[in-house]
Amino acid sequence: MGRQNGKKIWSIMALGAMMAILLLPVATSLNALASGGGEAPPAPAVKAEGDKKDEAKVEKGRDVYYKTEGIVAGAPAPKTTDGTKDYPRYNFESRVLLWFANQQHLYYGSFVLAVPIFCMIIEFMGVVTKDKAMAKKYDQLAYDFIKISLTAYSLTAILGGILIFTFLTLYPAFFGYLSSIFRPVMHIYALMFVAESGTLYIYYYGWDKMKEGLLKWIHLSMSVILNVIGTVLMMLANSWIGFMMSPAGVDEQGRFLGNIWHVIHTALWNPLNVHRILGNMAFGGGVVAAYAAYRFLSAKTDEERAHYDWMGYIAMALAVAFLIPLPFAGYWLMREVYAYRQQMGITLMGGLLAWLFIIQATMIGILFLSTNYYLWQALGRMRGAEKYQRYIKYLVFVLVVGFLVFITPHTMVMTPAELKAMGGQQHPVLGNYGVMSAKNGGINVIITTTVLSFVWYMRGNKEPMVPWKKFGNIFMGTFFGLAYVNIIWLAIYGYYIPANVRVGLSVPQVATTLSCLFFMTALNGVMLKGAKQMGPIEWGKISARSQYAIIMLATAFTWMMGLMGYIRSSVRLFWHVNEIMRDNSPWAYTHTVGFAANMISFNVLFFWVSILFVFWLGTLGAKKAPVEAKAHAPGRVPEPAHGH
Amino acid sequence: MxxxxxxxxxxxxxxxxxxxxxxxxxxxxxxxxxxxxxxxxxxxxxxxxxxxxxxxxxxxxxxxxxxxxxxxxxxxxxxxxxxxxxxxxxxxxxxxxxxxxxxxxxxxxxxxxxxxxxxxxxxxxxxxxxxxxxxxxxxxxxxxxxxxxxxxxxxxxYQSFVPQGAGADVDEPIELRTVHPAPPASTKVHGKTFVLQTSQNPYRVNPEGKYDQEYSNKLIVEQAMGRLMQANANPWDEKAEGYLKNVREGGEIFFQNCHFCHGDNLNGRGLHAFAFNPIPANFTDPGTIAQLQETFIFWRVSKGGLGLPREGFPWASVMPPWEQHLTTDEIWKVVLFEYWHTGYYPRTWD
Amino acid sequence: MIVTNPLFWFALLAIGVVLLFVGKKMDLLNNTAYAAVVSVVIVVAYFHIVDHYLMEMQGLDYWYLFRK
Incomplete structure (x- = not known):
């Protein structure tokens, strides 16, 4: 016992030491940070005296956002002119090159940030689960996950390098300004990146050595550290875009005022952080699920199919779990945007970029549609789920009506002749679907239906045995039915009350959806305790269509991420840094919707082609094990699928 | 079954x-x-x-x-x-x-x-x-x-190349139009600067003469129940004072200037409406003024089609900048009338 | 109107819960009609409470249209 305790203490100490070393760069730079990046200003007492003495010399500026006074500690934002000095270029838009580099870096970056979080969750599940076989399965899955992310990790670094070079060579004036303000942050960023790499490699290569007992817990804690570092990295990078959208910590001319925390902690920083973390997770889950789907479709044996079916299911569940809170984070971000600058909000939602939000709505709908489709297909791998399959068509109807309301644009695309025939911009019938009230109803109906599909999936092969099962079923049916009624009623009610009351209706609507999510899944869980199994889940017996649905889901994620990133970036219009540094290049205009869509599609395509390459690399290393296992099946050596 | x-x-x-x-x-x-x-x-x-x-x-x-x-x-x-x-x-x-x-x-x-x-x-x-x-x-x-x-x-x-329509004229291309252009942070009308986020309609007042949206909301034409006028809330009553009087004055200005295009029912189908493409804004639609702040309407009316922001060009609006014809007070009153008549409440943040 | 008072809905919810326990005691819960009535009472009361309080939390009035 004593020895055990001793070991525990040692390991905790070792862990602490490791963390201390990893966080050392931050600690050492904190001093520099507090004093505004190295140039230590005179201590306050001295400053007060100094102020009296030479007032003329110490120039003060007013923070554009925090409205505090500070001593000017940097040069004003450069006033660029159109020319090769400020905007060196090739024969086409530099912006597009930058867009490409940025987007690819972001895709890979969010993938490698998300996957370790999944690893952490799955490894933890493996450690705490009582079932030995299951524990092993989880552990292997987590290992599979991290293996995929390792190659992607180096690609992320390479793409980051490419991104910096693109910035330096094509936008020297802007990048110079940005790096002058974020100098200390950028150094910390680099150091954190080193720390991340170190932890990641120890984590990955130490997997086998640290698989027993206490060492396993240390290994698991390391994944926590890895994720803390990764999250900090992302938050630092977010501070740059936050600064570009809603600058703070500088005066009106863009001069740095000595407080780096103000520069980092801008109006939109935290909403962006939350939104991005959730978005990364959903995206990462989608990509891993797509990997599993790809392996499933190219699998040659039933074992492989079973494994990848299961892996796809887990990854998909994780993706959807993070997809559900994502709209709320987005809502918060939008609120903060409106609070920061009303016209920025209107440009996004009602003005110039409103069309892109219609596309976004469509993509969100597709996400939920494919999620539901996957769940319905997954009923196919269970015995006894036939009783639910008959009713899917009604779910399709409800889902699709919600979807149609959700995507109906307020202002429709039409030819002038159609406009005349309609007699106005708004359609008297469909126009009513175009406003927020109806759309909230639509999306909540969609989510509630998804919850219902999930409940059906959970019960697929089980028959509740609790004595009150009849009441339970009726209660659940009533609850779902009246939840739909409540959601739709609130959507209609919204038309009859003023706007400021109407916006509040979305909260009870969402609460209704969440009630379904929490209470009904919980009640379902209780009802299924000790339920009669009508047959096991036959992993691998799922239709190929379901796997295409997963791929569709992942692609929709990727596309939507590109789209939202573009919207977020282009809302600055002709500013490099909003209201501080103007974009005077010839490309300060907003792209047409068509061009943007093509560009996003290209980025998505490039990402998937390159990540398929990464997947394929992953299969090269893993080939040996299945070969040995299946040695008795001549001619059936698993080989990576060709033709990607 | x-x-x-x-x-x-x-x-x-x-x-x-x-x-x-x-x-x-x-x-x-x-x-x-x-x-x-x-x-x-x-x-x-x-x-x-x-x-x-x-x-x-x-x-x-x-x-x-x-x-x-x-x-x-x-x-x-x-x-x-x-x-x-x-x-x-x-x-x-x-x-x-x-x-x-x-x-x-x-x-x-x-x-x-x-x-x-x-x-x-x-x-x-x-x-x-x-x-x-x-x-x-x-x-x-x-x-x-x-x-x-x-x-x-x-x-x-083949069909997509052939000219369509009754006169077989070539159709104009589809145009993506944004309905709510992003307003500026502030606008200057008759030498006075109005900050859009904080300005208030000086005529939306309660009997004590204070800005009071709750009070005026109670007096508008009832929107849900068949457009009835509230009892004792008739702006055309001789004795009407304060808010209601302002609404009446706004109405007079509206019918002298605006209704030719925006229609006597404020639904964008005035006498001249169909000479324009797109036709003028329909204020009775829940997607127009009901979604917007009062100051937004004030800015649009004062600056007209010409004053729309550059980034959303082309705007396809021929509304004249009314600040050249009306005083600031008159514009505020017209805005007041539009909300009263349609029965919508101006949007407020919080 | 009484429906605009949240206490009314709380009372209804309470009635529903009481009916639930009564039903359990008297083995009525597997009676379809009884179960449906109890469910409807509970769920309707619950959703009204949700609507009322989540609007009130934002300083808004859910019963706006009904009070007039």
Missing amino acids: KAIMSAAAVVGVIASLLLLGMIFGVVKADTVHLVEGYMPMQMIFELAIFVAGFTGLSYMLNSMGMAIPRFWQGIGFVAFILFYLKSRVYPPIPFSVRAMYGTVTMVAVFMWMSSNEEDWKKFRQPILNVMDAATPKLKLIRTLFLIAIPVALWGFS
Whole structure:
């Protein structure tokens, strides 16, 4: 016992030491940070005296956002002119090159940030689960996950390098300004990146050595550290875009005022952080699920199919779990945007970029549609789920009506002749679907239906045995039915009350959806305790269509991420840094919707082609094990699928 | 079960006959008319009835041994939706939206047909049969498809090049227009700067002369219940004072200046409205002034089409900058009147 | 109007819960009609409470239209 305790203490100490070393760069730079990046200003007492003495010399500026006074500690934002000095270029838009580099870096970056979080969750599940076989399965899955992310990790670094070079060579004036303000942050960023790499490699290569007992817990804690570092990295990078959208910590001319925390902690920083973390997770889950789907479709044996079916299911569940809170984070971000600058909000939602939000709505709908489709297909791998399959068509109807309301644009695309025939911009019938009230109803109906599909999936092969099962079923049916009624009623009610009351209706609507999510899944869980199994889940017996649905889901994620990133970036219009540094290049205009869509599609395509390459690399290393296992099946050596 | 299904089947038959009758003029076209104000829900409700009806119908036919093959059920449903959207909803839905709805319907039918393995097999069997072409008849169909598909494609491409419309003029291209342009942070009218986020309508006042939206909200034309004027809240009453008097003055200005285009019912269908493309804004639509802050309207009225921001160009608005014709006070009063008359409340943040 | 008072809905919810326990005691819960009534009472009351309080939390009035 004593020895055990001793070991525990040692390991905790070792862990602490490791963390201390990893966080050392931050600690050492904190001093520099507090004093505004190295140039230590005179201590306050001295400053007060100094102020009296030479007032003329110490120039003060007013923070554009925090409205505090500070001593000017940097040069004003450069006033660029159109020319090769400020905007060196090739024969086409530099912006597009930058867009490409940025987007690819972001895709890979969010993938490698998300996957370790999944690893952490799955490894933890493996450690705490009582079932030995299951524990092993989880552990292997987590290992599979991290293996995929390792190659992607180096690609992320390479793409980051490419991104910096693109910035330096094509936008020297802007990048110079940005790096002058974020100098200390950028150094910390680099150091954190080193720390991340170190932890990641120890984590990955130490997997086998640290698989027993206490060492396993240390290994698991390391994944926590890895994720803390990764999250900090992302938050630092977010501070740059936050600064570009809603600058703070500088005066009106863009001069740095000595407080780096103000520069980092801008109006939109935290909403962006939350939104991005959730978005990364959903995206990462989608990509891993797509990997599993790809392996499933190219699998040659039933074992492989079973494994990848299961892996796809887990990854998909994780993706959807993070997809559900994502709209709320987005809502918060939008609120903060409106609070920061009303016209920025209107440009996004009602003005110039409103069309892109219609596309976004469509993509969100597709996400939920494919999620539901996957769940319905997954009923196919269970015995006894036939009783639910008959009713899917009604779910399709409800889902699709919600979807149609959700995507109906307020202002429709039409030819002038159609406009005349309609007699106005708004359609008297469909126009009513175009406003927020109806759309909230639509999306909540969609989510509630998804919850219902999930409940059906959970019960697929089980028959509740609790004595009150009849009441339970009726209660659940009533609850779902009246939840739909409540959601739709609130959507209609919204038309009859003023706007400021109407916006509040979305909260009870969402609460209704969440009630379904929490209470009904919980009640379902209780009802299924000790339920009669009508047959096991036959992993691998799922239709190929379901796997295409997963791929569709992942692609929709990727596309939507590109789209939202573009919207977020282009809302600055002709500013490099909003209201501080103007974009005077010839490309300060907003792209047409068509061009943007093509560009996003290209980025998505490039990402998937390159990540398929990464997947394929992953299969090269893993080939040996299945070969040995299946040695008795001549001619059936698993080989990576060709033709990607 | 059987009773419910038969009832549904009867409903389905009646609904379908009624729809066809109305469209082809057998019964009066507005036998079941779309009720103003309830049309969106009515449309969904009608579709739900049809779905229920078809389910019942299919169930009955099935039990009578005359089941419609899955394949034709799917095709038929898509055709029905397209037909419904094209003929039932008036005014006509623009093509882009119908295309969107049609596509989603097809996806829905696919999801329905492929939701379980058995249905999916049944659904694709006819397609596979044609492709395999085992019998002479199927071979003929396959050959016909082989010819028909390229011809159809050619036809569509040809059609898209041919000038459309009654006069066979070439149609103007589709224009993506944004309805709510982003306003500036502040606007300067008659030498005074108004910050859009914080300015208030000086005429939206309670009897004590203080800005009070709650008070004025109580006095507007009731929007939900058939546009009634509140009792003792008639602006045209001689004795009306304060807010109501301001509304009356705003109304006078409106009818001297604005109603020629925006219409005497404020619905954008004034005397000159149809000379413009697009027609003027319809204030009774829940998507226009009801969504906006009062200061936004003030800015739009003062600066007109010319004052719209550059980034959203072209704006396609010919509204004159009214600050050249009206005083600041007059503009505020007109805005007040527009909200009073339509029964909407200006949007407020918090 | 009494429906605008949240206490009314709380009372209804309470009645529903009481009916639930009564039903459990008297083995009525597997009676379809009884179960449906109890469910409807509970769920309707619950959703009204949700609507009322979540609007009130934002300083808004859910019963706006009904009070007039």
